[in-house]
Amino acid sequence: MSESAQKMVGVVLVSHSAAVAESVAELAKGLAGGGATAPVAAAGGTPDGGLGTSAELISEAAFAVDQGAGVALLMDLGSAVLTVKTLLAAGDELPANARLIDAPFVEGAVAAVVTASAGADLAAVEAAAKEAYTYRKE
Amino acid sequence: MGRAGQHTGAALGQVSESTSVSIKEIQLLDADFFRRWMTAAAASVDREAERLTALDSPIGDADHGSNMQRGFRAVRTVLETEEPATPGAILQVAGRRLISSVGGASGPLYGTLFRRAGKALGDAAEVTEEQLTEALRTGVEAVTALGGAAPGDKTMIDALVPAVEALGTSFAAASAAADKGAAATTPLQARKGRASYLGERSIGHQDPGATSSALLFAALAEAAGE
Numbered sequence: 001m002s003e004s005a006q007k008m009v010g011v012v013l014v015s016h017s018a019a020v021a022e023s024v025a026e027l028a029k030g031l032a033g034g035g036a037t038a039p040v041a042a043a044g045g046t047p048d049g050g051l052g053t054s055a056e057l058i059s060e061a062a063f064a065v066d067q068g069a070g071v072a073l074l075m076d077l078g079s080a081v082l083t084v085k086t087l088l089a090a091g092d093e094l095p096a097n098a099r100l101i102d103a104p105f106v107e108g109a110v111a112a113v114v115t116a117s118a119g120a121d122l123a124a125v126e127a128a129a130k131e132a133y134t135y136r137k138e
Numbered sequence: 139m140g141r142a143g144q145h146t147g148a149a150l151g152q153v154s155e156s157t158s159v160s161i162k163e164i165q166l167l168d169a170d171f172f173r174r175w176m177t178a179a180a181a182s183v184d185r186e187a188e189r190l191t192a193l194d195s196p197i198g199d200a201d202h203g204s205n206m207q208r209g210f211r212a213v214r215t216v217l218e219t220e221e222p223a224t225p226g227a228i229l230q231v232a233g234r235r236l237i238s239s240v241g242g243a244s245g246p247l248y249g250t251l252f253r254r255a256g257k258a259l260g261d262a263a264e265v266t267e268e269q270l271t272e273a274l275r276t277g278v279e280a281v282t283a284l285g286g287a288a289p290g291d292k293t294m295i296d297a298l299v300p301a302v303e304a305l306g307t308s309f310a311a312a313s314a315a316a317d318k319g320a321a322a323t324t325p326l327q328a329r330k331g332r333a334s335y336l337g338e339r340s341i342g343h344q345d346p347g348a349t350s351s352a353l354l355f356a357a358l359a360e361a362a363g364e
Binding site for chain 2: 055
């Protein structure tokens with residue numbers, strides 16, 4: 001964080017619902033604390049505002065948050081996961097350093113954004129998000 | 139089925155008595171054939187959209203018909219505007235369009251099927267039935283890898299796998315096998331996708347994805363005139 005030009009890992013939050021994606025982005029950025037946070041983009045719902053997954057919104061969001069340090073994509077379920085996997089397989093629909101992060105959506109998003117905002121690299125962001133699976137609630 | 143005689147005999151290995159017959163036996167499928175397939179699929183999905191959504195209502199989120207309709211309408215449009223010239227290019231363009239326009243799990247799944255099959259066909263101007271069968275087999279394997287479903291999980295795989303197996307016999311046989319596979323999903327309990335959350339309550343309903351897969355193979359047989 002010493003260099004103002006330091007590149008941060010971008011985070012994309014993919015949900016079937018635009019409201020969920022945007023709210024989780026707000027939550028994660030809020031919990032990342034004061035100061036500049038890593039770039040976060042919500043890719044929720046379909047372009048017409050319905051529930052579902054939009055490959056185009058995901059692709060746009062990923063390129064928008066790509067500063068060159070990697071892009072972490074977190075998804076809720078079903079078609080969101082399948083669409084991100086398919087875009088990764090396509091090769092040219094996401095930034096070259098984009099990665100699917102297998103993590104719980106809300107907890108993983110918070111961990112990813114907090115970690116990325118601290119200037120961590122993509123591997124550390126992924127590890128932090130995945131670790132959210134180990135946090136038990138009872 | 140209708141238009142008998144147009145492409146018959148190819149797979150049965152009949153002894154040919156003239157050169158023209160033997161040429162037909164190595165039935166080559168050109169770009170027009172693949173355009174007919176996609177157009178027939180779009181028309182079929184349009185006709186059956188309500189039924190697909192009705193099937194998706196008790197065990198899914200009641201959007202399969204409208205999702206497929208949006209996807210295949212987009213395919214029809216892109217084939218007119220981009221005019222891909224080879225079988226492989228047509229399937230890849232169609233697959234890409236399905237991925238970007240469907241909005242549900244069937245988008246990446248069918249998109250992967252067509253894109254992988256299209257890639258497997260390369261840039262040949264014409265392909266054999268055997269090459270198409272192999273390409274679709276590759277596509278179905280990619281769908282399995284992506285979605286993680288096995289036969290019997292009450293998914294599109296239950297129609298796609300037997301259809302590709304029967305494609306070695308004829309297009310009509312593949313269509314019949316897909317229909318049979320789709321019908322056979324009714325007594326199954328879903329183990330993949332949203333329907334799996336319903337547990338035993340998913341039993342007794344035909345799977346919408348297997349049903350739309352059967353429509354795609356019916357459209358293929360239609361394109362072949364079988």
